[in-house]
Amino acid sequence: MEPTKNLTELARELWREMAEMRNSLRQYVHVKIKENNWDISMELVEILGLIYKRSGLNQQEIADIIVKDKSSMTYLIDNLVKKGLAERTEDQRDRRNKLIYITEKGKLLMEELTPWVTEIYEKATRELLTDDILNALSVARKMNENLKQ
Amino acid sequence: MEPTKNLTELARELWREMAEMRNSLRQYVHVKIKENNWDISMELVEILGLIYKRSGLNQQEIADIIVKDKSSMTYLIDNLVKKGLAERTEDQRDRRNKLIYITEKGKLLMEELTPWVTEIYEKATRELLTDDILNALSVARKMNENLKQ
DNA sequence: TTAAAACTGTTTGAATTCAAACTATTATTT
DNA sequence: AAATAATAGTTTGAATTCAAACAGTTTTAA
Numbered sequence: 001m002e003p004t005k006n007l008t009e010l011a012r013e014l015w016r017e018m019a020e021m022r023n024s025l026r027q028y029v030h031v032k033i034k035e036n037n038w039d040i041s042m043e044l045v046e047i048l049g050l051i052y053k054r055s056g057l058n059q060q061e062i063a064d065i066i067v068k069d070k071s072s073m074t075y076l077i078d079n080l081v082k083k084g085l086a087e088r089t090e091d092q093r094d095r096r097n098k099l100i101y102i103t104e105k106g107k108l109l110m111e112e113l114t115p116w117v118t119e120i121y122e123k124a125t126r127e128l129l130t131d132d133i134l135n136a137l138s139v140a141r142k143m144n145e146n147l148k149q
Numbered sequence: 150m151e152p153t154k155n156l157t158e159l160a161r162e163l164w165r166e167m168a169e170m171r172n173s174l175r176q177y178v179h180v181k182i183k184e185n186n187w188d189i190s191m192e193l194v195e196i197l198g199l200i201y202k203r204s205g206l207n208q209q210e211i212a213d214i215i216v217k218d219k220s221s222m223t224y225l226i227d228n229l230v231k232k233g234l235a236e237r238t239e240d241q242r243d244r245r246n247k248l249i250y251i252t253e254k255g256k257l258l259m260e261e262l263t264p265w266v267t268e269i270y271e272k273a274t275r276e277l278l279t280d281d282i283l284n285a286l287s288v289a290r291k292m293n294e295n296l297k298q
Numbered sequence: 299t300t301a302a303a304a305c306t307g308t309t310t311g312a313a314t315t316c317a318a319a320c321t322a323t324t325a326t327t328t
Numbered sequence: 329a330a331a332t333a334a335t336a337g338t339t340t341g342a343a344t345t346c347a348a349a350c351a352g353t354t355t356t357a358a
Binding site for chain 1: 314318323324
C-alpha cells in the first residue's frame with residue numbers, strides 16, 4: 001500500500017490527516033448544531049462537556065485538558081457565562097483561581113447534547129480496533145514528547 | 150499501561166493528544182522563527198514549502214493539500230504576495246483558477262528554512278517505528294472516512 | 299443550445315486563536 | 329520577614345479561521 005517513504009514524509013502525512021480530521025469533525029458538529037437550532041459553538045460544547053462531568057475545575061485546568069491557551073479560555077468561558085451555561089466562583093483556598101461550574105441551564109443543554117457527542121465518537125471509531133487506536137495514541141504521545149524537548 | 154477504556158474514550162484521548170501536538174509544533178516553530186528573525190508565520194511557511202516543491206498549483210489545490218478553507222487561502226496568499234514571496238497568475242486554460250508560483254525571494258527564504266523544517270519532522274519522529282506511524286496514519290484515515298459519511 | 303449545477307476565488311463580518319504584557323496572588327528563596 | 333519567582337487570570341491588538349453569500353467561469357444535463 002504505502003511504498004517506501006521515510007519517517008519524516010509519513011509524519012507530514014499524519015499531520016495532514018489530523019488536520020483533516022479536525023475539519024471533518026468541525027463540519028459534522030456544525031451540521032448537527034444547525035439541524036437542532038442549538039445556540040452554541042463546537043468550542044463551547046467541548047468545555048461544557050468537561051465541566052458537566054467534572055465540577056469545580058479552574059480555568060487553567062480546563063485549558064490544559066482541552067488544550068487551549070489561557071486567554072482563549074477567558075474568552076470562551078466569558079461566552080459560556082453570558083449564555084447562562086456556566087458560572088465562575090472565586091477559590092477561597094487559592095484566590096488566583098476561578099472555579100467553573102455548570103448551571104442548571106447548562107446541564108439541561110448538555111443532557112440534550114450528550115447522545116450525539118457520544119454518537120460522533122462512535123461513528124469516528126467504527127470498524128477500528130482498540131489496539132490500533134492505542135498504538136496511534138502512543139505514537140501521538142511520543143511525537144508530543146519529542147517536540148517538547 | 151492503558152486500563153480498560155472503551156473505543157470512544159480512546160478516540161477522545163487521541164483527539165486531545167493531536168491538539169497538543171499541534172500546539173507543541175506551533176510553539177517550536179514560533180521559537181525558531183523568533184530566534185532567526187524571520188518575517189513569516191507558521192501558516193505561511195506551510196504554503197511556501199508546498200509551492201517551493203510544486204509549482205503552479207491553484208489555490209483550491211493548495212487548500213486541499215494543507216487542509217485549509219478557501220477563504221483562509223485567499224487571505225494567506227494575499228500575505229505571501231504582499232511579502233513578495235509568491236505570485237498569482239491567471240490560468241489561461243481555466244479562467245476560474247489562479248496559479249500560484251514562488252518568487253526568487255521566496256525560494257531564497259525557503260532554502261534557508263528547509264533545513265530546520267526537516268529537522269522538526271526528524272525530531273518529531275525520533276525513536277518511532279515506520280510501522281507504528283503507518284498504523285497511526287491508517288487509523289487517522291479511517292476515522293476521517295467514518296466522519297465524512 | 300440553453301438552463302442548471304458545479305467549481306474557483308473573493309468579500310464580509312463574526313468568532314476564535316495567538317503572543318505579549320499586565321495584575322493579583324501564592325510559593326520559594328534568601 | 330523581605331525579595332524573588334511562579335502561577336492564574338485578564339486585557340490588548342493582531343492574525344487567523346470560519347460560515348455565508350457572492351461573481352465569474354466551466355461543466356453537465358435537459
